[in-house]
Amino acid sequence: xxxxxLEKALVLxxxxxxxxVEFKDSAVRKESLAKEIVxxxxxxxxxxxxxxxxxxxxxxxxxxxxxxxEEWVMNVARNNVIPAISPQLSLLDIDGQSICLIExxxxxxxxxxxxxxxxxxxxxxTNRSATQLELMRLFQQSGFFHY
Numbered sequence: 460x461x462x463x464x465l466e467k468a469l470v471l472x473x474x475x476x477x478x479x480v481e482f483k484d485s486a487v488r489k490e491s492l493a494k495e496i497v498x499x500x501x502x503x504x505x506x507x508x509x510x511x512x513x514x515x516x517x518x519x520x521x522x523x524x525x526x527x528x529e530e531w532v533m534n535v536a537r538n539n540v541i542p543a544i545s546p547q548l549s550l551l552d553i554d555g556q557s558i559c560l561i562e563x564x565x566x567x568x569x570x571x572x573x574x575x576x577x578x579x580x581x582x583x584x585t586n587r588s589a590t591q592l593e594l595m596r597l598f599q600q601s602g603f604f605h606y
Contacts, residue, residue, distance in 0.1 A: 476584040479505040485520045493539035493573045500566035502581035510558035519556030528559050539574045570597035
């Protein structure tokens, strides 16, 4: 039986942050979100849950944030990530708290960078600047050059 998005989110929260899951509270800044999107796109993809703290506590989003989150996330993915991407976004209700689930696919147009020229990869539950070798592999995967 297919897992619903709500069930998926609950499992992700229960498992905690890892190489494919990142939690962000509702005050996340666009630069921080862009770094997560870039790192997931350059790696194997992943899920970002906004409205959840680092310990997995569901803090939720305000009504105003809920009204603006889709446009805000899509603007970050378009204006702060190079090349731009279109992640999947869902608003979910968990025990009366609204959270945002952003699903970022493994990028097809690697390498991705933030608009301030940061190439990031996901290492465990953290983001790291890509090493020279990692960056060369990302460019090679893109077909920009062959080794």
